[in-house]
Amino acid sequence: MKATTADQVANVWEGGTTKPLGASYGKMMMWFFILSDALTFAGFLSAYGLTRFKFIDIWPIADEVFTHFPFIHGTYPMYYVALMTFILIFSSVTMVLAVDAGHQMKRNKVITYMFLTIIGGLIFVGSQAWEWKNFIKGEYGAVQLKDGKIIQFVDKEGKQIALEAFATPDNQLVEHTRNNGLWFSEGKTTYEYTTEGIVEAFKHNPSVGIRLEKINPETKQKIVIQDKAEALKFLEQSSRVVRGANLEVNEYGSSQFADFFFFITGFHGFHVCSGIAINIIIFVNVLLGTYEKRGHYEMVEKVGLYWHFVDLVWVFVFTFFYLV
């Protein structure tokens, strides 16, 4: 049966009265947006895979990089990201409960569940910011050689130790910031340690060894050199002290590792932020009773799709950055 012109004009924002695949216009477009966004993330993660395969013998081991847990000292690999994963899955559950309540036109339930979803999203973004902070700040510090290799320091048992554990801060240079120098320019980051000082301390401290980026394929651990003479051959090539991570260099190993970490988790975090913003808009609309007047809660379902997609991407990021 053909719809009248008046019907079509009234429904034009919803894509007219025809429903090609049994789904409304808005929902269908949300799905195709998600499809294209999924392909974008697939592209990023595949590029990450390519780089990782390229540097498979020197790639940092995630367990040794992400070891922090709030309010507890010590190394706890994985627990924190596992918690973040739970928070996001849980906020996905509250979202789907909101959609479910929307189907039954239970406005108060939609309000409660949407609110919980927004809170979950905010906690997740906060957690990610904290994770970034730890990653950027770094924990142990390392030395970079002239050819770009990163050398970390270990104790007798092969456990990684910080620069403070054996070297003394001897750098006289003060970092040039806008406050203490020319107001219109900033200088390079300077560290409390100098490579000369570290090498000197290394020579005089018998219990310190070095660890290379290179992974021993048999043990799947980084190669440790305890022999002083051999280690010094590496350290003689030192060019600078590295602490924490930025887009150019990081203390964990390959600079590409930090680049991909910042880019992919950053892009995902950006999606979470926009998801929260959209959720808040819809939440306000639910509060105002917009969908009650409209007679259906399909908008909640559409933002729900986006929110689940964000969770879906995180499932993959979690696997490929932290587990595999």
Next chain:
Amino acid sequence: MAQHESNTTLIWKVFGFLSLVTIVEVILGIIKPHGLHYTNFLGTSLLNWIFIILTLVKAAGIMWYFMHLNHERKNFLNSIVLPLIILIPYLITLLLIEGGYLHDTLAPLVNWKY
């Protein structure tokens, strides 16, 4: 919007399942069972294959139950799922082969002896 009955119990069941899968992943990731971690299969360890399969199971669970693909018409479902399962494995295969080649070509050129 034909479904007006509540699916709450199903949602909680799916949540339980997804949580269980995540817990299994985390436990495996922390203890790294020796037999799985050091056994190679098709280019990576068995443990990694388990992670990848569990991840795909989780993703399917989210799409099927949370994103309500189980309520959509079959041709709509196919228009979304087919591009993903054709294009993504294709891209991954090509890029990983290329990455392996880059490694085989470039890694021997890196000097580890000073």
